[in-house]
Amino acid sequence: MITIILFGGMLLLFALGVPVAIGLGLAAVVAIQDLEHTNLGVIIERMFYGLDNFVILAVPLFMLLGEVMMAARITERLVEFAQAFVGRLPGGLGQVAVVSNMLMAGISGSGTADAAATGVVLVPAMTNAGYRRSLAAALVGCAATIGPIFPPSIIMIIYASVAGVSIARMFLAGVVPGLLMGLGLMVIIGFMARRDRVGADGPPFSVRRAIHATWRALPVLGMPVLVIGGILGGVFTPTESASVACLYGMFLGLVAYRTIRLRDLPRLLGAAALTSGKVQFVLATASVFSWILARADAPRQLASLPIFSVGTSPWLIMTGLDILMLVLACVMEAIPILLIITPMILPIALKAGIDPIYLGVVMTANLAIGLVTPLIGSVTFVMCGISRVPLLEFGRRSLPFLAVLVVGLLIITYTPAMVLWLPNLLLGVE
């Protein structure tokens, strides 16, 4: 009964357009009247505990890092670096866009930040080189979806803290899927360039230029080494690594490149705080929501439904999850979906013998693709804003790249061994 009130109330409020955080909270306020020995004080308590978590602190810090990196205009150096190596491949600048986004993915934790940072540099450059503006926007947008799959990743941090799994393991498990998505995009760009007889547009490869570009990009390329290496080597906790990365990013912008001034910092901190506040409010009320679900024993009841009996194949569950998440991604933002679905799917997955790390990577990949859906995808909005391309035109041009991403998603979904190979190799089998 409580479960029906909770979900029914939530869906109704969401459909009407009530903000997600408040919709979750109100559904909880109504459902709690049905629980014995509880009063509304528990809502406040759960909202507090939802945020009282040192791991979650990495989220605002990675958001701040995204703001700092964008203001410090580090992308130009990464693009130059990518250009020196892949600019001669068929579809030159397109390949550069993918590689730049893969490099950005290793620095920032968010696809939206990657899209904004690379889009402002690459879309004008590609348009000047003769690309259709909408194609350039679609390509950069789809490449930016690698951001949350490749470590570090805000989505993975939130998943790891809700599901209670190791962030280091999650991060490592995202490496191969991220590379796979990137390579897939590079292949289709090469293919499209051949078909349309677009030659390589970059200058010829030269060792001198490659060394020069690497040297210029080296301080920026040090960032993933610092973050990922620091976490894996046990030097920092993920939260600490995020704060060290922020300081390093500020150092690059303020001292090394002189692209940000000290008086820009309050604005960057404020922008990051506002984005983070929006997310944390959902996190707070979602933790009330999932606490009531757990009190009402809903996840266990759901997991004991006949379709999730022991004999059900994990593939079937994972396929169902892919479909459900892609549909949800067309109407909802990534983090709210993650916070609502994870507590429900986790008991089902564990019962079917599905590894929670692999489950998290598949969910992340789904949510990443959801970033470029036409109605609500935040990357779609960023790219359409930067390039002034209408939503529908963007959607139409992204279809071939979306198809590649979905194929990548299916490969990830059906080969858990590929996802778990790297974490098992470096951290041992769990």
Add this chain to the structure above:
Amino acid sequence: MVRRLLHWSDRLFLGTAALFSAIFLTAISLQVLYRYVLELPSPWTEEMARYLFIWSAFLAAAVSVGRDDQFHIPAFIEWLSPRPRRMLQVAIDILQLGFALVMVRYGSIMADRMMMARSPVLPMPQGIAYMVIPIAGFYMAVHLLCRLLLPGMRPERP
């Protein structure tokens, strides 16, 4: 007049949230410094960072409610024609106001109760950390009431 006041109070709230993020960033970085350079334990940095983060998050969330800049599903409301849309917006604001008032009332009860509970490490009661919830709820309620009662106060959705 009211619009100007709200503009300045938004800046105050967001400025405080930004300042608190700067402090927790410093606290966490200090924690690393203490461990590796000074080889001293720093029990207070983690707890301080968590509490400042909670304050910063709720203060910024209150501003996001005030600016009507939250995650939501716009499909249905944008499909409506202007008149029913305005009516639905009023209904949504009343619902939001209801939740803000829950945050004020039960938040202050919890904060009051937690004034008795000592924080594990820092020399302060846990109630101080809880206090941000009624404060944020109150500020949300102020924004929503202004929007409901005064004409022309509805923010443009970003």
